[in-house]
Amino acid sequence: MREGLSVAEAQRLILEATAPLGAETLAAGEALGRVLAEPVVATRTLPPEDNSAMDGYAVRAADVAGAPVHLPVAFEIPAGGVAPRALRPGEAARILTGAPMPEGADAVVRQEDAERRGERVRVDVAVPAGESVRPAGEDVRAGETIFAAGVRLAPAHLGMLASLGRTIVSVHQCPRVALLSGGDELVEPDASVAGGRIVSSNSYALAAQCREVGAEPRYLGIARDDPADIERRLRTGLGCDVLVSSAGVSVGDRDHVRPVLEKLGCRLHFWGVHMKPGYPFVFGSFEGRGGPLVFGLPGNPVSAMVTFEQFVRPALLRLAGHQAVWRPRITATLGETLTKKAGRMHFVRVRLEREGPRIVARTAGNQSSGALRSMTEAQGLLLFPAEATRIAEGQTAQVQVLDLAVLAPASSGV
Amino acid sequence: MREGLSVAEAQRLILEATAPLGAETLAAGEALGRVLAEPVVATRTLPPEDNSAMDGYAVRAADVAGAPVHLPVAFEIPAGGVAPRALRPGEAARILTGAPMPEGADAVVRQEDAERRGERVRVDVAVPAGESVRPAGEDVRAGETIFAAGVRLAPAHLGMLASLGRTIVSVHQCPRVALLSGGDELVEPDASVAGGRIVSSNSYALAAQCREVGAEPRYLGIARDDPADIERRLRTGLGCDVLVSSAGVSVGDRDHVRPVLEKLGCRLHFWGVHMKPGYPFVFGSFEGRGGPLVFGLPGNPVSAMVTFEQFVRPALLRLAGHQAVWRPRITATLGETLTKKAGRMHFVRVRLEREGPRIVARTAGNQSSGALRSMTEAQGLLLFPAEATRIAEGQTAQVQVLDLAVLAPASSGV
Numbered sequence: 001m002r003e004g005l006s007v008a009e010a011q012r013l014i015l016e017a018t019a020p021l022g023a024e025t026l027a028a029g030e031a032l033g034r035v036l037a038e039p040v041v042a043t044r045t046l047p048p049e050d051n052s053a054m055d056g057y058a059v060r061a062a063d064v065a066g067a068p069v070h071l072p073v074a075f076e077i078p079a080g081g082v083a084p085r086a087l088r089p090g091e092a093a094r095i096l097t098g099a100p101m102p103e104g105a106d107a108v109v110r111q112e113d114a115e116r117r118g119e120r121v122r123v124d125v126a127v128p129a130g131e132s133v134r135p136a137g138e139d140v141r142a143g144e145t146i147f148a149a150g151v152r153l154a155p156a157h158l159g160m161l162a163s164l165g166r167t168i169v170s171v172h173q174c175p176r177v178a179l180l181s182g183g184d185e186l187v188e189p190d191a192s193v194a195g196g197r198i199v200s201s202n203s204y205a206l207a208a209q210c211r212e213v214g215a216e217p218r219y220l221g222i223a224r225d226d227p228a229d230i231e232r233r234l235r236t237g238l239g240c241d242v243l244v245s246s247a248g249v250s251v252g253d254r255d256h257v258r259p260v261l262e263k264l265g266c267r268l269h270f271w272g273v274h275m276k277p278g279y280p281f282v283f284g285s286f287e288g289r290g291g292p293l294v295f296g297l298p299g300n301p302v303s304a305m306v307t308f309e310q311f312v313r314p315a316l317l318r319l320a321g322h323q324a325v326w327r328p329r330i331t332a333t334l335g336e337t338l339t340k341k342a343g344r345m346h347f348v349r350v351r352l353e354r355e356g357p358r359i360v361a362r363t364a365g366n367q368s369s370g371a372l373r374s375m376t377e378a379q380g381l382l383l384f385p386a387e388a389t390r391i392a393e394g395q396t397a398q399v400q401v402l403d404l405a406v407l408a409p410a411s412s413g414v
Numbered sequence: 415m416r417e418g419l420s421v422a423e424a425q426r427l428i429l430e431a432t433a434p435l436g437a438e439t440l441a442a443g444e445a446l447g448r449v450l451a452e453p454v455v456a457t458r459t460l461p462p463e464d465n466s467a468m469d470g471y472a473v474r475a476a477d478v479a480g481a482p483v484h485l486p487v488a489f490e491i492p493a494g495g496v497a498p499r500a501l502r503p504g505e506a507a508r509i510l511t512g513a514p515m516p517e518g519a520d521a522v523v524r525q526e527d528a529e530r531r532g533e534r535v536r537v538d539v540a541v542p543a544g545e546s547v548r549p550a551g552e553d554v555r556a557g558e559t560i561f562a563a564g565v566r567l568a569p570a571h572l573g574m575l576a577s578l579g580r581t582i583v584s585v586h587q588c589p590r591v592a593l594l595s596g597g598d599e600l601v602e603p604d605a606s607v608a609g610g611r612i613v614s615s616n617s618y619a620l621a622a623q624c625r626e627v628g629a630e631p632r633y634l635g636i637a638r639d640d641p642a643d644i645e646r647r648l649r650t651g652l653g654c655d656v657l658v659s660s661a662g663v664s665v666g667d668r669d670h671v672r673p674v675l676e677k678l679g680c681r682l683h684f685w686g687v688h689m690k691p692g693y694p695f696v697f698g699s700f701e702g703r704g705g706p707l708v709f710g711l712p713g714n715p716v717s718a719m720v721t722f723e724q725f726v727r728p729a730l731l732r733l734a735g736h737q738a739v740w741r742p743r744i745t746a747t748l749g750e751t752l753t754k755k756a757g758r759m760h761f762v763r764v765r766l767e768r769e770g771p772r773i774v775a776r777t778a779g780n781q782s783s784g785a786l787r788s789m790t791e792a793q794g795l796l797l798f799p800a801e802a803t804r805i806a807e808g809q810t811a812q813v814q815v816l817d818l819a820v821l822a823p824a825s826s827g828v
């Protein structure tokens with residue numbers, strides 16, 4: 001097993017081992033945010049026929065060239081109906097928006113440009129052929145591939161699927177993620193924390209990080225510092241697509257998870273990433289044996305969340321079929337000087353504020369890997385490169401944006 | 415009723431009429447993305463006691479000032495346990511990460527810097543007082559307001575709530591949105607579209623737009639062009655927080671929704687917004703009568719989606735308690751020249767591509783208000799101001815970002 005990779009190497013190895021999950025069939029209305037596993041071919045032409053873009057009168061353009069003209073209103077085309085016959089030269093037909101054009105007509109005069117008088121209409125303006133007509137197939141032609149495989153389904157896609165009469169779609173499955181906590185000191189949030197016990201909060205933060213990207217967390221509970229208990233719990237997670245253990249994968253006296261994983265057939269690919277927080281991170285897989293991808297995260301709350309962000313989140317997005325797997329990233333100006341030792345990339349919890357044209361980053365309080373509070377107050381993770389030792393106030397750095405509110409301006413911009 | 419507002423005026427009037435919904439009590443694990451209706455006050459100190467940040471040996475710093483030194487290992491503090499007694503001068507105690515410091519100790523020597531020999535340990539380095547100790551209350555002190563009302567709950571917040579033993583939270587309710595379609599020509603997606611019928615696709619796109627912001631859509635079905643049917647359906651939506659009608663609120667022969675709304679007691683505040691697509695938009699409310707906010711959208715698919723974006727979406731976010739109600743907005747460089755007549759603000763469907771340091775916007779095909787396909791291919795809506803008539807290739811414009819993938823770079827940036 002390799003040890004001590006750069007963050008970039010670790011990400012590359014993880015994504016190389018990660019391929020989109022298989023397809024499942026879903027009601028289109030349930031597929032928001034999912035990724036198409038197959039292309040969608042239109043079985044309908046949209047609009048199916050030439051139709052009116054306005055409420056008004058269907059005419060032959062040639063008949064109104066000398067406007068104002070008076071024409072008999074031969075019939076009316078109701079919404080959701082069709083013309084009873086073709087329009088003859090010199091006739092007009094009352095037509096509503098969306099109604100199919102009668103045969104023989106080639107333009108629509110808007111009702112604002114005409115005046116109805118009993119059985120006749122006075123057309124006040126000449127219109128060219130095609131005026132206010134939406135031609136058949138303007139939007140989609142039957143047989144066209146309207147969406148490629150790999151497209152993420154947004155609201156407009158669901159509207160288009162409905163228009164095409166597609167009520168069922170084939171999408172990549174959602175990743176199921178087994179979450180294990182471990183440690184004799186850990187208790188659930190509703191238990192007493194007297195006598196050195198602490199709440200197993202990681203599972204709750206990590207479950208939410210899974211849900212944010214549409215993955216389904218499954219909580220395996222808290223394993224005691226006992227290989228038998230760890231093995232029993234891990235086995236119940238082997239049917240998932242991903243296994244995340246948020247403690248016990250390091251090198252301490254109590255780090256029992258790693259040997260249990262190896263006993264179960266997991267191949268550990270690497271251990272240790274040159275980053276802070278989060279060095280003691282492990283990645284493994286069951287390679288061709290149908291088991292889950294395995295992510296061993298450090299136990300400190302911020303280390304667990306930051307390593308999830310850098311390694312698990314992109315893998316979950318890739319599993320779900322997404323092509324875009326990285327957080328939005330911006331260039332921010334430092335509002336204070338940062339220093340560190342060379343060797344590890346630091347992920348600095350920062351607040352982000354717009355100040356004129358710039359976005360200014362300042363540390364969000366205590367950067368200890370146990371200080372979860374600053375993680376709740378951070379809008380981004382500033383990338384302080386491994387070999388850098390100083391970024392001065394006023395210089396710029398890249399920031400992964402965790403909270404998009406900073407990109408959502410105070411006004412709509414209209 | 416006022417007619418013909420600017421987009422900005424319309425947004426202002428809508429948000430002035432919109433206040434956050436009341437509170438509901440939820441399991442914290444179900445509250446991801448919700449907004450706190452009450453502040454959260456910490457009832458615990460975190461960490462509750464001074465504890466070790468490392469696996470190693472608890473000592474008095476004074477005793478290791480002359481390192482290397484040999485100290486007896488007086489006892490071990492297990493994970494999830496407490497020291498059996500205070501540490502006496504000249505003693506060390508074996509301690510694991512997270513375990514509470516024994517009384518009398520003021521520093522931790524990392525195990526890498528010590529060597530255990532039976533009942534004794536050789537400490538190789540001097541450490542200052544406080545070394546590798548996380549002091550009690552470093553992160554949170556009992557009695558502090560840890561989250562203000564109005565905070566959106568992200569994964570780190572759920573982790574912190576778990577750490578604090580808070581399993582229940584008070585959050586603003588999700589807006590419930592009644593969606594009505596209307597028109598004799600409309601059918602559901604699984605029905606035949608022969609003879610001039612078209613699918614009522616708007617409800618499907620709008621329901622997804624609701625879900626994107628955490629609102630709960632409730633579909634009232636397709637009303638016929640018949641005031642009695644419209645009234646019967648609208649009445650079933652009056653218990654919702656928002657009512658969205660996606661047709662029949664304009665001035666055509668068939669626009670029956672407006673009189674029915676007024677009959678039911680809705681006050682219509684304005685009609686018509688100087689925008690394209692989307693002029694025939696109506697906003698109303700039941701003012702003090704407990705009824706929903708009412709949004710009458712134009713029937714064309716793109717007009718319905720774009721007016722939802724500009725008017726309904728920010729209102730839904732405000733109702734749910736969010737402070738950030740606008741889409742991320744970027745400055746993009748035009749990849750082609752756009753022209754239009756003065757008078758209406760155009761929302762141009764654009765593709766967005768990174769080209770070096772710039773994001774370049776190009777129109778996403780047919781800009782007809784019925785051409786939903788270009789809406790599926792757009793990553794943003796470019797704001798072409800009402801009085802502008804031309805934006806030349808190479809000039810910049812503001813773009814509301816619909817698809818964040820364009821902000822998600824091809825690499826993680828590490």
